[in-house]
Amino acid sequence: MLYLAIKALVSGIIVAAVSEVAKRYPGFGALIASLPLVSVLGMIWLWRDKPDAENMAAHAGATFWYVLPSLPMFLLMPVLLRHGWPFWLALTTGCALTIALYLGMTWAGPRFGLRL
Numbered sequence: 001m002l003y004l005a006i007k008a009l010v011s012g013i014i015v016a017a018v019s020e021v022a023k024r025y026p027g028f029g030a031l032i033a034s035l036p037l038v039s040v041l042g043m044i045w046l047w048r049d050k051p052d053a054e055n056m057a058a059h060a061g062a063t064f065w066y067v068l069p070s071l072p073m074f075l076l077m078p079v080l081l082r083h084g085w086p087f088w089l090a091l092t093t094g095c096a097l098t099i100a101l102y103l104g105m106t107w108a109g110p111r112f113g114l115r116l
Contacts, residue, residue, distance in 0.1 A: 007045055011038070039063050062116045065109055069101030 014037050022029020039060075047056060073094035080090035109116045 007041075011041060014038075014041070058115055062114075065105060065114055065116060066102065069105045070098050072101060073098045 018029055018033045021032055043056060043060065046059060076097055077090050077094045080093060081087065085093075106116060
């Protein structure tokens with residue numbers, strides 16, 4: 001249980017740090033947010049729990065393919081916000097697009113030989 005609390009605390013600190021930095025320096029906050037910190041932490045936690053090279057390779061490979069459908073959200077949201085959409089509606093629309101693209105990747109990926 002302590003291990004789970006430590007993982008949650010470290011992960012939460014990163015999210016809080018990104019939001020605090022982004023208040024003053026939006027570009028730098030975006031840079032920090034774009035770093036694969038969550039993925040790296042996830043791999044560290046996964047390796048500590050199950051040090052299996054093949055499992056880690058499968059995880060890292062699948063992470064790459066799942067990052068791709070998340071990227072259009074970061075193009076759509078600025079366009080919507082600059083056209084006067086309310087933040088929550090722009091965010092919801094971006095998330096809905098991401099979910100649709102994730103479903104598409106989950107469906108199409110294995111048909112192209114991807115292990116997801």
